[in-house]
Amino acid sequence: MTDQKTADKGFATPPLLSLEEMQHWTWVMGRAQQLMMEHVARQFGEAKPPEPAALAQQLPWMNMFPDPAKLAEQQVALWTEGMTLWQRALGFDGGRSELAEKADRDKRFNAPQWQDNPLFDMIRQSYLLVSERLLGSVDAIEGIDSRQREKLRFLTRSFVDAMAPSNFALTNPMVIERAIETKGESLLKGLENMLRDLSKGQLTHTDPTAFEVGRNIAVTPGKVVKRTPLYELVQYSPTTDEVHETPLIIFPPWINRYYILDLNPKKSFIRWAVEQGLTVFVVSWKSADESLASTTLDDYVVNGQVDAIDTVRDLLGVESVHAIGYCVAGTTLACTLALLAARGEADKVASATFFTAQVDFSEAGDLNLFVADETLQLIEQMSADKGYLDGRYMAATFNMLRGRDLIWNYVANNYLLGEDYPPFDLLHWNGDTTNLPAKWHQAYLRDFYRDNKLVTPGAITVAGVPIDLGKVRTPSYVQAGREDHIAPAHSVWKITDHFSGPVRFVLAGSGHIAGVVNPPEAQKYQYWTNGAKVSSLEEFVAGATETKGSWWPDWIGWIGAQSERKVQAKGARQPGGGKLKALEDAPGSYVRAR
Structure with a gap:
């Protein structure tokens, strides 16, 4: 007989199962076994070991006393x-x-x-x-x-x-x-979810059928006006009668799909920038395949960013552009500015904006833990056959940085509880992986993250030219996220220690994505500014002024101050209306390639 006090505490003896219930649970266990056997059979039948x-990689033993x-x-x-x-x-x-x-x-x-x-x-x-x-x-x-x-x-x-x-x-x-x-059916559904993820080699975060590029994400109207082996150039249709004479070109990270800045009309930085009267271009990088196996820093700077800048200048007949570099593309934008300065061509870029970008990696946060020799060797081994690194490995690395939220939360909800995946555009983008040129990816981790060469004048060369960040005098707007775990704010701040030109630093609330993708109408978070001359992020914060909401209006005000002249939004200002004819509608082909 069960003690009542024990039962009150939640230890009551469970009721005996009926014959029907026992049969059901037997079926559940049998079905689970069948699912796992089918999964193993598929793995051995379709993929080589x-x-x-x-x-596994053996890490060196450390003497820890x-x-x-x-x-x-x-x-x-x-x-x-x-x-x-x-x-x-x-x-x-x-x-x-x-x-x-x-x-x-x-x-x-x-x-x-x-x-x-x-x-x-x-x-x-x-x-x-x-x-x-x-x-x-x-x-x-x-x-x-x-x-x-x-x-x-x-x-x-x-x-x-x-x-x-x-x-x-x-x-x-x-x-x-x-x-x-559910009589065990939640466990079966969770097992199906888990085996499906194992088959594709990637954790699922959202309903895979809820979003489609060009249908309900990445839908800002525009045209692809140029395609190279490395990138597509997307030009967006103006929505104002007049536009700023100096156009804007956005360089997103090549490790992700560019549409993080164009998730949907309410969240889209691209759409918002167009509505502010800017002629907007975006580079859509090609997801790496065998053809990009030999890609290097020179390609992303010279054949990528400089080529896109010159293309836009020539198309619109302007002397300069505003440029944005997001995350790793901000690092290469700094290289581009230094190269242009060394060539005497700094005037090609009227202003540079950096979204959560780093140039000094001495305090780059947890990602520095992934640049040991054994990690670089593992990357080389995984990509030796094809010359590119499967984007799923990079996605797994970023998930590990926030494992509690991006891994184990989904293990509990979708594998153990058998819950349905919610539709979430940001998580769809997060799972839309991009392959990386292996040679360039290893060089980036080695030369920038591990050896921090970019801050040493002449240690990095681009197209045979030694570059020096201290020669960069381009007016710059530097945005950092207060809770950024990928590019920590104190690491982003270090840009101010190396550039010689005027820098406006803005510290935004939230992290690497939400701190950037924060439209004004959402009325979320805040940002901090400080016009005083300070030598550290701590000093900046101590004397900063907090403003509620999005930092985007602050940025467009700064952009307007750099180039106030406006022109009619006609001719080449319309996608396909100039010497570069439209190849296809935005968002283009590269963003869809898998």
Whole structure:
């Protein structure tokens, strides 16, 4: 007979299953086994086994000798807090612990199911306790430098996030509850989701059928007016009678599809810029294939950015353009400006805007952890046959940087709970991967991230010309995201230490994407400006003025001050209306290529 007090605490004996229910659960288990066997059969039937080197790389052992005093302190704290946790679980202390309050605030464990049952309440609090001690123990390790410590801290955090009880069916009360409610069919659906992702080699974040480029994303009207082996040039149709004489050309990252700046009409920076009276061009990079195997920095700067700038200047008959470089394309835009300065052609660019871009990688954040020799060797091995790196590997790397949100959240919801994928345009873009030229990608990681050559005058050459960022005098607008985990704000700030021309630095709320794609009508976040001469981001923030909402109006005001003259939006200002005839409608072919 079950004790009533135990039952009240959530440990009641489950009812016996009927014959019909037992038959159903037998079918569930059999179907699950069939799905897994079918998946294995497909893998062996359709793909050759991966090379051993691509499966695992042995990291060098590090001699880590923890300070005995620190280690003892960690162990005593873990024992003491563990005993306190057990006492509360057994009813000896009815008060709420700080750990329980922290568990309530953790979105992985704030559902009432985690709190109502003492067993699962104990599981979540125990996990958080051990997690804190594991992360804290990293600081007790002696004999390693700061970069090794950061790498170990990242790996420990990744391990801790992976081992969360919310990620396992038998330690997640909501998974158990859903499985009982659906008689196991939620588990089958989740298994189907997981096997589908395993087959395509990529985690799914959103409904794959909800969006289509050119149908409900990337729909700002325009034409492709030029196509090269490396990029397509898209020109957008003006919506105002007059436009600024100096056009705008946007260089998006070649590691992503360009339409992050044209997700939908309400979020589109491109559409908004057109509505402000700018003649807008966007470079749509080609997703790498065998034809781009030999691509280098020279190609992205000379055959990419400089060629596009000269094309627009010639098409519209103007002396200069405004240029935007987003993320890694901002790094190469800095190279382009330095090359033009070295050639005496700096006037080709009237102003340069940098979205979350870095030129000094000395403090580049967690991505610096992926530039060790063994990582570069692995990239070389994975791309040796074709000359390009499958974009899914880069997507997985970025997901790892925010594993709790971009990996384990979806494991719990879509694999364990069997939930439907929500339609979300940003996550669709995030999963729309782009292949990378392997030779150039390795050079970028090695020369920029690992060796930080760009900030040393003459250490980087473009088209045989040594470049120096200190020679860049182009007026620049530098935007950074306060919570950016890919290009940290303090790293983006370093642009101001290297350029010689006037720089307007703006710190935006949110991160690498939402901090950039923040239309004024959304009335979200904020940004900070500071007109005083300061020498660090900390000084900038201390004296900054906060403005609610989007920084886009601040930017267009700055652009207008650089070139005030306007012209009629006719002739070559209309896509296909000049010497470059329209090849096809925007968004073009390269953005659709897989």
